Amino acid sequence: MASRVTDQAVYDAVLKVIADQGYERATTRAIADAAGINEVTLFRRFTSKENLLRQAVRSNFVGFALDLDAPGDDVAADLLTIVSYYARLYETRGGVVLTLMREAKFSPDVAAVLAEPEALLEKVDEVILHHQRRGALVTEPPRHTFFALVGPLMMRSFARRVDQRATQAPADPEAVVRRFLDGHRPG
């Protein structure tokens, strides 16, 4: 029988609690409370705190993965896929993502969990390399290109966190790609 509180609802709770407490300070008790279930039930359903985070991350960050398996001829289109993904990610989950990235440096658990979304990055690298080889992008380490592309989105999310008053409009992925290509098409 399905559970009264859905898995996704629990995932939302985890991410929310982690967003304001950080992973290590987020007690399983607090997570359970936020999800409206008993702590024991939490463990019965998700085994461990780390596994719970893993499933939440998988479901929310990795789940709706990009259609990048076969990069095509159109640089702009492929980059747009990437930017749209990260724009949406930071738009909806910016808080947790930044928090987890910070904590990954110190907490082996968090680092382990983030290994999975990191694998996404390798896919992205391949796409960038593909277009570099086709002569559509300046040649540099793909990860650099990636940061140049997505960095502005991260910064926006970061700035919003530091400076609340800025009611910034959500980033327009098409504009981001356009601006980026202006600077990264080989002359």
Added chain:
Amino acid sequence: MASRVTDQAVYDAVLKVIADQGYERATTRAIADAAGINEVTLFRRFTSKENLLRQAVRSNFVGFALDLDAPGDDVAADLLTIVSYYARLYETRGGVVLTLMREAKFSPDVAAVLAEPEALLEKVDEVILHHQRRGALVTEPPRHTFFALVGPLMMRSFARRVDQRATQAPADPEAVVRRFLDGHRPG
């Protein structure tokens, strides 16, 4: 009788350990080991972990405070004092500073300790306000002006952390102030 291991040596150890582990994961045991003293001695001399951090921060960040009590007529000179202070801070302690700033959001202890250096910021605000009133700077919330001034230094420190390979030259405070004033002198 003075202690064989000086207070400053212990402070260095704390800041170093916190820089790579973060405050919460930095056990007093690890700190004592890094300082080359017994954990018990640590407590006998510094009372508590939080107090130890406080004294380390006080000694390293607040101790050599700025000569800003009486802002003068020369905007450039006063801003240079500020920038030089933060340039040196990030140059020598960038790692810990960023780590502590991150953790302050989650850990009340860290937040409490950082309240003291925060007070420095109020002094800075006053100086900026002073020069705004004298018509030497564009009018905006002083904290914004501060971030515009010091932000680049923080970003440089942050970037160095993310992207190791960049052997960036240390920031030149005079250049920073010059560039800043170009954009913030009222037209």
Added chain:
DNA sequence: CTCTGATGCAAGTGCTCACTTGCATCAGCG
């Protein structure tokens, strides 16, 4: 209605960690 599987609750286990205590040692000062 009955059976089953998921849930809640109370209590407990084991680990880590900040912090303590008692005692032996050691360096400098008279």
Added chain:
DNA sequence: CGCTGATGCAAGTGAGCACTTGCATCAGAG
């Protein structure tokens, strides 16, 4: 040499937390 005050070491205390166990309850499928 004898005193003092700081240090080291071994052991322990108490709290927080991830995770477990046993039992009662309750909702849905047959």
